[in-house]
Amino acid sequence: MKINLHKVQGFLFVLLAFFMPISIFVTDLLVFAISIVWIIQGDLKNKWHIIYSSKWMLSVIALFLLYIVGLFWGNFHSNAAWTLEKTALLLFLPILYSSSFSQKTIKNSVIAFLSAMTLSSVLALLISQKVIPRLAKVDKIFSNSYSMSSFMTYNYHNLFLAFALLISCMLIFKIASKKGKVLVVIGSLLMVASLYMEPGRVGHVLFVIIAFFFTFYLFAKNRLVLFGSITAICIILVLSYNYSADFNRRVKTTYTNVLEFDPNKDNSISTRYNLAKYSIQKIKEKPLFGHGTGSFVQEFSTMGDHAKASLQSQHKTPHNNFLFVFFELGIIGLTLLALIFYYQIKEYKKRSYSQIRILFPLLFLLAMCSDSFLQNHNSAILYIYLSTTFFAYSSK
Secondary structure, X not given: OHHHHHHHHHHHHHHHHHHOOOOHHHHHHHHHHHHHHHHHOOOHHHHHHHHHOOHHHHHHHHHHHHXXXXXXXXXXXXXXXXXXXXXXXXXXXXXXXXXXXXHHHHHHHHHHHHHHHHHHHHHHHHHHOOXXXXXXXXXXXXXXXXXXXXXXXXXXXXXXXXXXXXXHHHHHOOOOOHHHHHHXXXXXXXXXXXXXXXXXXXHHXXXXXXXXXXXXXXXXXXXXXXHHHHHHHHHHHHHHHXXXXXXXHHHHHHHHHHHOOOOOOOXXXXXXXXXXXXXXXXXXXXXXXXXXXXXXXXHHHOOOHHHHHHOOOOOOOXXXXXXXXXXXXXXXXXXXXXXXXXXXHHHHHXXXXXXXXXXXXXXXXXXXXXXXXXXXXXXXXXXXXXXXXXXXXXXX
């Protein structure tokens, strides 16, 4: 029975990798199903021992528990349910961490994930070129937001694309099969094209870092190939600037908004600046424990009309994961957040090709400076899946 359940769990994990970029509903069903199978499998004492022996996993659990305790201080908790729901997703990580997936399952999940991202990229490219309508017009299940990119909004889609390209860069030089290499290269080109046809800045920045990392990691001793690789990266950026209206607009708008910065103007740069400025002011009032779980929107709004306007009736966080945790849980919460990644990196250091593995949490930390990606549904599941994969994947 255990063997069958183990296979079922592995199959569900592969499905999770495929549906993460496609459907939140199916993803949630798979998270629930994998968790149920994990419990039914039994051997919970040994699984807890595995979790307990990892300071990384204990830090994740501790952060969630602190959010629960954070309900008992502060004046406002209107968004507590939302915050707890998003943070609770992180508890799925210890479940996967203590599950013994075979290398075949891990590698099949990687194939499934890259296949889904290639499909998503093709659809996004067809939509951007107006070959097909947005999926909102095909199926009412999907949002009709202007920012929709195939199955999800562009800000999450480009984050998924950047990390899919991180995996692809690794596989191109590790796969022995020529056919496999060709397929990964084709998928990568489609993902790069999709990435730069969209306006998301985080994905653009992460891809450039990934590209330069692998360029120097692989070709540092071969100057000719190194120069050729750097040239290729520059060509991609130049072509994107000249032929992608969204990328061109994003670069010009960001440049203009920074050069002519005015905190009273309504644009993404000034909004992020004001969110950070007022958040820091509030953090200074209660630096140790913060203002309590779910307090951000209401507590932030007490700073006055200008601060309230900066929320634009939609922002539930300060667009920065570190400030968000610091605001609600103080230095104690921020320390636990830092420990999650500190111990993750320490565990990755013990494994082969540690530099490539460590690149993932470092990039995710960078992304968290732009938004609360660790505590949003799509990006939290992405972090959990990739954390498991980069930990368990064998290069042999």
